[in-house]
Amino acid sequence: MGQICTAHIEQQVRDAGLRPTRQRVALAQLLFAKGDRHLSAEELHEEAQAAGVPVSLATVYNALHQFTEAGMLRILAVEGSKTYFDTNTSDHHHYFVEGENKVYDIEGTAVKVMNLPEPPEGMEIANVDIVVRLRPKRTS
Amino acid sequence: MGQICTAHIEQQVRDAGLRPTRQRVALAQLLFAKGDRHLSAEELHEEAQAAGVPVSLATVYNALHQFTEAGMLRILAVEGSKTYFDTNTSDHHHYFVEGENKVYDIEGTAVKVMNLPEPPEGMEIANVDIVVRLRPKRTS
DNA sequence: CTGTGTGCAAACTCTTTGCATAAGT
DNA sequence: ACTTATGCAAAGAGTTTGCACACAG
Numbered sequence: 582m583g584q585i586c587t588a589h590i591e592q593q594v595r596d597a598g599l600r601p602t603r604q605r606v607a608l609a610q611l612l613f614a615k616g617d618r619h620l621s622a623e624e625l626h627e628e629a630q631a632a633g634v635p636v637s638l639a640t641v642y643n644a645l646h647q648f649t650e651a652g653m654l655r656i657l658a659v660e661g662s663k664t665y666f667d668t669n670t671s672d673h674h675h676y677f678v679e680g681e682n683k684v685y686d687i688e689g690t691a692v693k694v695m696n697l698p699e700p701p702e703g704m705e706i707a708n709v710d711i712v713v714r715l716r717p718k719r720t721s
Numbered sequence: 722m723g724q725i726c727t728a729h730i731e732q733q734v735r736d737a738g739l740r741p742t743r744q745r746v747a748l749a750q751l752l753f754a755k756g757d758r759h760l761s762a763e764e765l766h767e768e769a770q771a772a773g774v775p776v777s778l779a780t781v782y783n784a785l786h787q788f789t790e791a792g793m794l795r796i797l798a799v800e801g802s803k804t805y806f807d808t809n810t811s812d813h814h815h816y817f818v819e820g821e822n823k824v825y826d827i828e829g830t831a832v833k834v835m836n837l838p839e840p841p842e843g844m845e846i847a848n849v850d851i852v853v854r855l856r857p858k859r860t861s
Numbered sequence: 862c863t864g865t866g867t868g869c870a871a872a873c874t875c876t877t878t879g880c881a882t883a884a885g886t
Numbered sequence: 887a888c889t890t891a892t893g894c895a896a897a898g899a900g901t902t903t904g905c906a907c908a909c910a911g
Contacts, residue, residue, distance in 0.1 A: 582888060584902080600885060622876080637893045642876065656816065659850045660796045660804065662875060676840070677798065679847060693835040694851060698827060701818070704855040707819060711834060711851050712798045715844040736870045740910060742866060762901080782901065802876080802900060 586614065598649035607634040608644045612654070617669040619657055619684045623667075658710050659684055674711035687713065726754065737791030747774040748784045752794070757809040759797055759824045765806075798850045801826055814851035825852065 591601040591652045594618055611628050612618065614663060618626075626641045645666050648654045657665040657675070661682050674692050676685045700706055730749045731741040733744050739745060752758065762770075766781045786804050788794045797805040797815070802823050814832050816825045832851060840846055 584818045584888080598889065602885070604892070638769040639877080640892055643891080656800045658798050658800050658854075660798050662802075664800065664876085678844070684725050687838060691836045692838075695833040695835055696831045697853065698832075700855055701851070703858050704818070705858045707854040707856045709851065711839070711849065713837065713849050714798075716839055718845045719841050740865065742910070744867070752879075756897080775868095780867055783866080804901080 586610070590614075592654065597648065597653060599651070600700045604634065604636045604640050605644050605647075607632070608636065608641065609648070609653075611668075612648070612668050617667070617673075617686060619665050619675075620647055621663045621665055623663070655708075657684060657711060672708055674713070677714050678711050679714060679716045687711075724752070730754075733793065736756075737793060739791070743775045744774065744780050745784050745787075746782065747772070748776065749793075752788070752806075752808050757807070757826060758781045759807045759815075760803045761803045761805055763803070768772055782795065785842070795848075797824060812848055812855070815854050817826060817854050819854060827851075 594601040626638050629636045654666045655670045657667050672689045732743040766778050769776045794806045795810045799805050814827045
């Protein structure tokens, strides 16, 4: 099964126009094997190390951007210094927790946006991101 | 009128629990005199210089964060390395143009979000940001 | 006067880049 | 073999911090 998955991942990487190198396949596996995830370059780097794949941080950045260009990942629109990548590239939405700078998917969702105006001339909508910012409830 | 505005701005700064110093008042004036704006620290710094207010970049950062804590500004949730501050702290929404990393308000808007689920235990919604990502329309 | 704010420069964090080495086809 | 990817370390951008001087109350 590891074999089948690896072959499948390799194909995805190849389809993106990238050589299925050890590092890229390993990173793709970490990214896409476990369902939807949001993570930063540094987090993925640590995971790779932990998984026994000695990949450099620069390579992680390269791979993340290449995957993004290929449409396999999307960059999350959240404040904060770090860039977060999302393995779910379809329209879906997030909670952002103030203070801890963490992002969670909004689950079980039929969230819908109404009355969106027409985009300006010559532009089209690439996607719509909704970020619901949460804060600890004040003691009542 | 400049007088009245300045007095008003000074009061706002004072109400935020901050001393109405030359720099803070000047920055507040630039920020709040012209309606809704989104700008980075560096942009505000340049504007201040251009307006003949020789304020340092560090002070701009300080002021922006202090105004944000006081609820006079909000940090925009957009990707990219720079932090953008928004002078409109009420629920309203943005276009983000891919490539040029620019943010525009969505105008004339009755944009509404439907079916937002309950937030998790102990959390409340601080606000909801909608970012509509635009890209150039492909030549048809 | 007394305490807070400011400005400068150095430090820090995250990300990108250049170039020699290694790996894929 | 030939080309592209990787890893390292150094550079770069944006932001924060520490400390002496200046200003507001």
